Amino acid sequence: MYALLFHFFFFFFFVPFVPSWPTSVHFTLIAADSGRQIVEEAQKRTDAKSQRYEGVLQVFDGKGKIADKRWSFERLGSHGQSKVVLRFSAPAEVKGVAMLIVNHPDRASDQWMWTPAIERDRRIALQDRSTRFFGTDFSFEDLDERDVNQYDYTLAADNDIVDGTACWKIQSTPKESKSSQYTKSILWVRKDNYAFARIENFVKDQVVRRATYSDIQNIQGVWTARQLEMADLRRGSRTRLTLDKLEYNVPLKDEDFTLQAIRRQ
Amino acid sequence: MIEERRVITKTRRTRRNTKQVLYKALFVCFVCFVPSRYRDVSAQTFTQRGFVEGSVILFPQDAVNDTTRIVGDLRVRDEIFIKPAPWIQFAGGLDLRLNSHDQAERAWRVDVSDRGALRPSIAVRRLSATVTHKGITVDAGKQFIRWGKTDIVTPTDRFAPRDFMNVVDTEFLAVTGVRAAVQAGSGRDTLEVVWLPRFTPSRLPRLDQRWTAVPAGAAAIPIVDAGAVLPEGSEAGVRWSHVGNGIEFSLSYFDGFNHLPDIDAATTINAQPARPAERAIAIRRDYPAILAYGADVAVPMRWLTIKAETAYVASASAATPGSDDYLIYVVQLERQTGEWVFVAGYAGEHVTAQRAALTFAPDRGLTRSIVARASYTIDATRSVALESAARQSGGGVYAKGEYSQARGQHWRTTITGVVIAGASDDFLGQYNRNSHAAVALRYSF
Numbered sequence: 029m030y031a032l033l034f035h036f037f038f039f040f041f042f043v044p045f046v047p048s049w050p051t052s053v054h055f056t057l058i059a060a061d062s063g064r065q066i067v068e069e070a071q072k073r074t075d076a077k078s079q080r081y082e083g084v085l086q087v088f089d090g091k092g093k094i095a096d097k098r099w100s101f102e103r104l105g106s107h108g109q110s111k112v113v114l115r116f117s118a119p120a121e122v123k124g125v126a127m128l129i130v131n132h133p134d135r136a137s138d139q140w141m142w143t144p145a146i147e148r149d150r151r152i153a154l155q156d157r158s159t160r161f162f163g164t165d166f167s168f169e170d171l172d173e174r175d176v177n178q179y180d181y182t183l184a185a186d187n188d189i190v191d192g193t194a195c196w197k198i199q200s201t202p203k204e205s206k207s208s209q210y211t212k213s214i215l216w217v218r219k220d221n222y223a224f225a226r227i228e229n230f231v232k233d234q235v236v237r238r239a240t241y242s243d244i245q246n247i248q249g250v251w252t253a254r255q256l257e258m259a260d261l262r263r264g265s266r267t268r269l270t271l272d273k274l275e276y277n278v279p280l281k282d283e284d285f286t287l288q289a290i291r292r293q
Numbered sequence: 294m295i296e297e298r299r300v301i302t303k304t305r306r307t308r309r310n311t312k313q314v315l316y317k318a319l320f321v322c323f324v325c326f327v328p329s330r331y332r333d334v335s336a337q338t339f340t341q342r343g344f345v346e347g348s349v350i351l352f353p354q355d356a357v358n359d360t361t362r363i364v365g366d367l368r369v370r371d372e373i374f375i376k377p378a379p380w381i382q383f384a385g386g387l388d389l390r391l392n393s394h395d396q397a398e399r400a401w402r403v404d405v406s407d408r409g410a411l412r413p414s415i416a417v418r419r420l421s422a423t424v425t426h427k428g429i430t431v432d433a434g435k436q437f438i439r440w441g442k443t444d445i446v447t448p449t450d451r452f453a454p455r456d457f458m459n460v461v462d463t464e465f466l467a468v469t470g471v472r473a474a475v476q477a478g479s480g481r482d483t484l485e486v487v488w489l490p491r492f493t494p495s496r497l498p499r500l501d502q503r504w505t506a507v508p509a510g511a512a513a514i515p516i517v518d519a520g521a522v523l524p525e526g527s528e529a530g531v532r533w534s535h536v537g538n539g540i541e542f543s544l545s546y547f548d549g550f551n552h553l554p555d556i557d558a559a560t561t562i563n564a565q566p567a568r569p570a571e572r573a574i575a576i577r578r579d580y581p582a583i584l585a586y587g588a589d590v591a592v593p594m595r596w597l598t599i600k601a602e603t604a605y606v607a608s609a610s611a612a613t614p615g616s617d618d619y620l621i622y623v624v625q626l627e628r629q630t631g632e633w634v635f636v637a638g639y640a641g642e643h644v645t646a647q648r649a650a651l652t653f654a655p656d657r658g659l660t661r662s663i664v665a666r667a668s669y670t671i672d673a674t675r676s677v678a679l680e681s682a683a684r685q686s687g688g689g690v691y692a693k694g695e696y697s698q699a700r701g702q703h704w705r706t707t708i709t710g711v712v713i714a715g716a717s718d719d720f721l722g723q724y725n726r727n728s729h730a731a732v733a734l735r736y737s738f
Contacts, residue, residue, distance in 0.1 A: 087673040095673040096702060119702045120737035123342040138536075144342075147437040147465065151541065153593035159629050163673030207595065265672070281379075286480030287536070288430050292374075292382055292423060 063181035063198040067215070070222045071107050071176055074250055076276040079103040082117075084270045087164055089263075097122070097162065104280045108133040108175030111285035122162070126290040131173040136207055139168060142290040149287055158209035165237065165260040165267035169209055178206045190216045190225040191242070210236075218244075221251040236262055248276045343371035348733035350459075354726045356503035357512045365393040370418065380425050384436075386418035396458050396499065405435070407466055408493055408523065412458065419467050428476035435469045438487055440532055440545055441602050442589040445664040446640045446656050448604035448621040449545050449587030451530060452487055454495040454552035460504045460655060460724065461691065461711060468493045470528075481536045489528040494521065494580055495552045497653055506723035514574055517561070521578035524550045540592050547585040551606070554578035555616055556651040578653075581616035582609035598627040600638075608648070618646035621660055637665040658720030661685040674699040682721060689721025690714050707733045 085097040098118035103110050112129040116122045124144040131137045139152040157169035185197035195216040202208040209231065216226040227239040237260055241253035252274060259266040283289060350364045372386035390397040390412050397412040398404075404413030405420075421434030441447035452470075455463040470489030476482065498504030500516045507516065528549025535542055557577040587604035602623045608616035625638030642660035661684060668678035681692040690713070697707040709731040715722020 089672060095699070097673075117340070119699070120342060121344070121699070121703075121705060121735070123340065123737075135538075147439045151591055151593060151598070153598040153627065153629065158631065159634075160632060160670065163670055282479070283425065283427055283476070286428075286476055288474050288476055288480070288483065289425075292376075292425075 063183035063196075063200075064176060066183065066196050066198060066217055066222070067176050067179075067181055067200070070217055070224065073222050074252075075106060076248075076250060077104070077106075078278050078280045079274070079276050080278045080280070081274040082272045084272060085164055086268045086270075087265065088267070089265045095119070095163065097164065102278075102280055102284070103173075104282065104285055105131075107131075107173060108177075110173055111282075112171075112173070113285055113290060114171075115290075116162075125162075127171070128285065128287060128290045129171055129173070130285075131175075133175045133177060135205075137172045139171070140287055140290070142287075149290065160260075165258045165263070165265055166269075167209065167237075170237075170258070178203055184214065187219075188216060190218075193225060194219045195225050221246075223251040223253060236260070247274050250276055338376045340374045341372065342737070343369070344735050344737040345369050346733055346735040348731055350729050350731040352503065352727060352729045354728070356507075356726045357509050358501055358505065358507040358516075359503035361394055361502075363393075364396075366396070367391040372418065382423040383421070384423070384434075385420050388413075388416045388418045390414060390416070394502065396502075406469070406491070406493070410496070410499070410518070410521075412456065412496070428480070430474045430476075432472045433470075435467045436472065437465055437467050438470075438472055439465075440530075440543070440587070440589075442541075442543075442591045442600050443602040443623045443625045443638070444600075444636060444666075445625055445638045445662075446602075446621065446623050446659050448602055448606075448623065448656065449532075449543070449547075449585070449589055451545075451547040451549065451552075451585050451587075451604075452489065452528070454493050456496040457653075457655060458496060458498055458504065460498060461693070461713070461727075463655075466493055466496065483534045485530075485532040485534070487528075487530045487532075489549070492524050492526070492528060492550050492580065493552065494523060494554065494578070497554070497578065500576060503727050504724070506717070508717055511574075514572055516574045516576055519557075519559075519575040519577035521554065522580070524580055524582065526550075526582070540590065542590040543588065545585075545587040545589075545604075547583070547587070548609075549583065550580045551583045551616070552580065553652065553654045553656065554580050555649045556653060558651055579615075581649075583607065583616065584609055596628065600625040600627065608646075615648050615650075617644055617649050617652070619644045619657065621656065632670040634668045635666070637663070639663055655720070662721075684715070684719055684721055686719065688716045688719030689723075689725075691721050703736050703738060705735045705737065707731075707735070709733075 080102045083099045083101055085099070086093055087095040096118065097116065099114050099116045101112065101114050103112045105111055108131055110131050113126060114129070115126040116124070126142040128140045129137050140149045141152055142149045152168055158167050160166065161168050161171060179200045179202055182199045183196060184199045188195050188197040195218050198215045198217060199212060200215060201212045202210070210229045211232050212230045214228045215224060218225050221244065223244050224241050226241065228235045229237040237258060240257045243254040244251055245254055254271045254274070256269045257266055346368045348366045352362045355362070367390070369389040370386065372384070374382060374384050376382045392412065398414045401414050403415045403417065405417045407413055407416045417435060419435050419437065421432055421436040423430065423432045438452035439450060440452065441449040452468050454466045454468065456466055457463055468489050469491055470487060472485065472487045474483055474485045500518050530545060530547040530549065532543055532545035557579055559575050561573050561575045583606050585604050585606045589602035590600070592599045603620065605620045607618045620643045621640070623638060623640045625636060628635045640660045640662050642657055659682065662682050663685065664682045666678070666680040668676060670676045675698045678695045679693070683690050693709065693711045695707060695709045697705060699705045712728045713721060713724045715725055717723050717725070
């Protein structure tokens with residue numbers, strides 16, 4: 029879920045060594061450089077000029093599915109400097125709601141939301157980003173696309189098994205300049221194709237959100253997870269995102285990624 | 294109601310009728326033919342949204358001029374958007390309305406302009422074409438144009454008339470005209486130019502209903518609607534917006550008419566044959582020509598977002614000598630933490646020249662007030678919201694609580710409770726007999 033990784037849910041960041049290392053996270057720190065190299069390679073392999081897909085979101089609480097949402101997603105530009113337009117098509121009451129995300133390599137992304145019911149756009153401020161995105165288990169911060177330079181990485185385990193696949197286990201912490209709701213994240217990167225297998229996001233020493241990537245396919249040369257499940261461990265709910273009609277390097281125009289453009293339905 | 298007074302030459306009327314017929318014909322073609330042609334072509338070229346909503350409002354108290362305590366409303370909305378090519382898009386929408394308290398017209402007709410005193414039974418909500426070329430966007434037709442950044446009061450939002458049939462639960466009315474936006478600097482700078490050939494006023498509460506507050510002492514005197522003088526001229530505005538790294542701001546200029554009227558109230562003697570002479574108050578609405586100079590700014594910070602907006606509104610005195618000059622300003626703080634959203638702010642007003650004796654101006658009526666709003670998203674289907682406004686003078690208080698729950702992919706129920714208290718001479722306080730509860734059931738499609 030490479031692509032997903034970098035234009036969607038990305039969190040992470042880390043300090044190579046935390047003096048009061050949480051007892052709940054027992055692993056051996058191996059090499060900071062190799063952790064970063066692996067993530068860089070993962071990012072490199074997902075490189076595409078643009079991307080488009082239709083996403084299906086299914087929200088589950090402890091008792092079962094409570095909501096379905098659909099959106100179209102378009103991204104233009106390279107990692108860390110891309111622009112994203114995300115437009116809801118279902119349920120009917122949120123049709124036309126759109127988001128513009130402008131990512132920056134050196135700071136948090138700028139995000140705006142267009143709400144057709146009031147015909148206005150609204151900037152989503154920094155402090156808003158821990159908020160759940162439209163009642164799903166993704167937060168607004170999870171929509172950010174993060175450049176590797178915004179985080180520090182440490183290879184925590186060289187051969188961890190996730191769903192029967194060998195993975196690198198990498199700890200990432202946001203750099204001081206990076207504002208994040210997460211204290212740190214643990215990433216599992218598949219050794220066979222550098223796709224992300226799982227990401228756990230921590231607040232202090234507690235895992236608060238877990239992303240699990242599955243149905244990994246090679247789409248136009250990019251190994252991509254077609255399904256991502258984000259679990260909010262504090263609430264006991266989860267959201268599954270499925271990617272349909274995924275395409276890379278589609279012809280998109282820069283002028284379609286502006287505040288004026290998201291007004292158009 | 295007395296017919297609105299307008300002096301229109303026969304030629305103009307004929308031209309207008311022709312326009313109406315053309316509009317209607319275009320709309321029928323648009324709604325019936327084009328969608329069926331494009332619906333199957335691609336989801337990218339055709340989108341539709343709409344809803345059916347039924348609501349019931351219960352007022353526990355009689356008002357001085359209105360003893361109806363239960364009001365039912367039914368609204369059907371359908372909007373379609375067609376994009377036959379990447380550079381052009383058409384938008385169309387209809388609103389159908391029924392109301393148990395005579396707030397909507399009974400006659401079934403399509404109203405394109407939506408400028409009447411009553412809500413049309415069938416209104417063209419929007420009908421526009423959007424053309425884009427590189428950084429230039431031109432919208433032409435009936436559309437919504439929103440300016441400003443604040444939520445409590447938006448002083449620069451001059452092209453956004455509203456339906457004030459219920460003063461505390463309003464909706465925007467579209468305007469007819471052309472809006473051009475030119476972007477530069479990768480979309481960071483935008484220059485908007487708006488021209489409206491025809492003025493659209495806000496819709497006011499009916500004079501014989503509770504949202505027209507009548508003092509108890511005046512209950513015995515009949516109030517009659519002497520109509521409105523709708524200005525015939527065009528309106529124009531320019532707005533420059535800049536989006537920076539840690540700040541975004543806009544400057545705007547408006548030359549047009551206030552969509553909220555000055556009120557001309559005159560005592561008349563209604564002498565009819567075979568009936569004793571009767572005193573009455575005739576209410577006429579005048580929409581003053583104004584110039585408005587505005588600015589708005591939003592500064593997102595680590596812990597909160599500061600938004601501010603101001604506009605200086607000056608009457609074009611030669612045309613409307615009886616209108617006020619005033620400055621409205623709003624400072625608003627926003628904070629979102631977890632699933633909570635908090636908005637609080639102060640709206641103020643400074644009158645530099647007072648000329649109008651009587652106005653209907655909810656924007657000014659809500660100034661000198663502290664307004665706060667909190668909302669909480671419980672989960673993907675449920676939310677609650679609290680909203681309150683208190684006048685600085687202590688003269689009026691408004692509080693609203695709302696619970697909303699979705700069911701399945703289409704249904705949503707919203708339960709609302711509103712409490713209004715205060716003195717009769719205060720803008721909010723005058724509605725002190727209009728506290729109410731409401732239930733709305735919406736099916737979205």
